[in-house]
Amino acid sequence: MGISRRAFEEQLLALLGSLNxxxxxxxxxxxxxxxxxxxxxxxxxxxxxxxxxxxxxxxxIFSILHNTFVSELRRASARxxxxxxxxxxxxxxxxxxxxxxxxxxxxxxxxxxxxxxxLDKLLREDLDRALASLPEHHxxxxxxxxxxxxxxxxxxxxxxxxxxxxxxxLARARGALQxxxxxxxxxxGLNATSPASRQGNEGAMVRKEEGFIP
Amino acid sequence: xxxxxxxxxxxLRQVFEYIDHVLDDTERAAMEHHLxxxxxxxxxxxxxxxxxxxxGELKKHDADPTVRERIKGLLERF
Numbered sequence: 001m002g003i004s005r006r007a008f009e010e011q012l013l014a015l016l017g018s019l020n021x022x023x024x025x026x027x028x029x030x031x032x033x034x035x036x037x038x039x040x041x042x043x044x045x046x047x048x049x050x051x052x053x054x055x056x057x058x059x060x061i062f063s064i065l066h067n068t069f070v071s072e073l074r075r076a077s078a079r080x081x082x083x084x085x086x087x088x089x090x091x092x093x094x095x096x097x098x099x100x101x102x103x104x105x106x107x108x109x110x111x112x113x114x115x116x117x118x119l120d121k122l123l124r125e126d127l128d129r130a131l132a133s134l135p136e137h138h139x140x141x142x143x144x145x146x147x148x149x150x151x152x153x154x155x156x157x158x159x160x161x162x163x164x165x166x167x168x169x170l171a172r173a174r175g176a177l178q179x180x181x182x183x184x185x186x187x188x189g190l191n192a193t194s195p196a197s198r199q200g201n202e203g204a205m206v207r208k209e210e211g212f213i214p
Numbered sequence: 215x216x217x218x219x220x221x222x223x224x225x226l227r228q229v230f231e232y233i234d235h236v237l238d239d240t241e242r243a244a245m246e247h248h249l250x251x252x253x254x255x256x257x258x259x260x261x262x263x264x265x266x267x268x269x270g271e272l273k274k275h276d277a278d279p280t281v282r283e284r285i286k287g288l289l290e291r292f
Contacts, residue, residue, distance in 0.1 A: 005292075009289055012285070012289070013282075013285070013286075016277040016281065016282060016285060017274055017275045017276045017277045018273070019277070020274070020277040020278065020281050021273060021274040021277075024274075030278070033281075034278075034280070034281050034284065037277075037281060037285065038284060038285065038288060041285055041288055041289070042288065045289075045292050099261070099265075100257070100258050100261045100262070104254070104257060104258070106253075106254060113257075115257070115261050116260075116261065116264070119261065119264050119265060119268065122268060124271065124272065127268060127269060127272060128272060131269070131272070142269065145234065146266050146269040146270055147269060147270060147272055147273040148273065149270070151236070152234065152236055167230075167231070167236075170230065170234075171230050174230065174262075174265075178265075
């Protein structure tokens with residue numbers, strides 16, 4: 001056994017919020033998430049010998065959660081879009097979308113900063129919705145990296161992919177997330193102007209009903 | 215340009231690795247040297263770091279009590 005029963009329970013309970021949070025995002029259903037966490041814990045207990053050290057616990061338990069999701073719950077999930085986990089190679093090598101590149105206006109820096117104003121106005125709900133809209137293989141790397149704080153090495157271990165793939169997939173996922181945020185902003189009445197449509201100095205990102213305060 | 219200096223193109227390629235703290239010491243020093251001299255790249259890093267931090271705020275720290283109770287019950291049966 002890699003660690004003692006007591007250490008297993010302590011580490012598990014300390015990570016339960018994270019495990020349940022990731023499970024909720026993977027399954028998009030509280031009931032499925034609870035079942036996924038329970039099955040993960042059961043499998044983890046049975047596979048305790050495969051845990052190399054206490055320090056490796058986090059990546060190890062997320063690996064079991066992810067494998068359990070892929071093998072058992074994915075087909076039954078309520079998620080509207082399920083995408084193969086091995087689709088990186090099939091993705092088009094298009095340039096990554098960047099809100100910063102859409103909005104940054106160096107000539108306005110002396111009195112405004114549109115891209116920072118965009119972030120100021122970004123609501124938790126906007127981010128939640130955008131994250132939920134990502135394909136699963138993108139969503140999981142963003143959640144493990146930016147919500148759960150796993151290192152590239154831990155994510156690689158958890159997903160069973162090389163570190164280099166974590167790096168490239170995370171970059172693509174962030175680009176995809178920003179593209180969704182950008183589209184959401186435009187759909188919700190934000191006056192977002194791209195370089196192609198800018199006119200004069202009125203290129204700030206503002207909700208139409210609000211005034212833009214530099 | 216010394217070996218510690220990088221151009222915008224390389225800095226932009228390393229933005230995510232910089233905010234994710236995966237650059238080695240030399241790469242990080244070169245990046246920070248560039249950021250001190252290039253306001254555009256500095257702004258890009260600031261934007262990406264703030265967006266990452268906002269995502270971090272979505273994390274739910276505590277499991278639902280029902281999940282916690284179910285898992286505790288499960289552990290007792292092991």
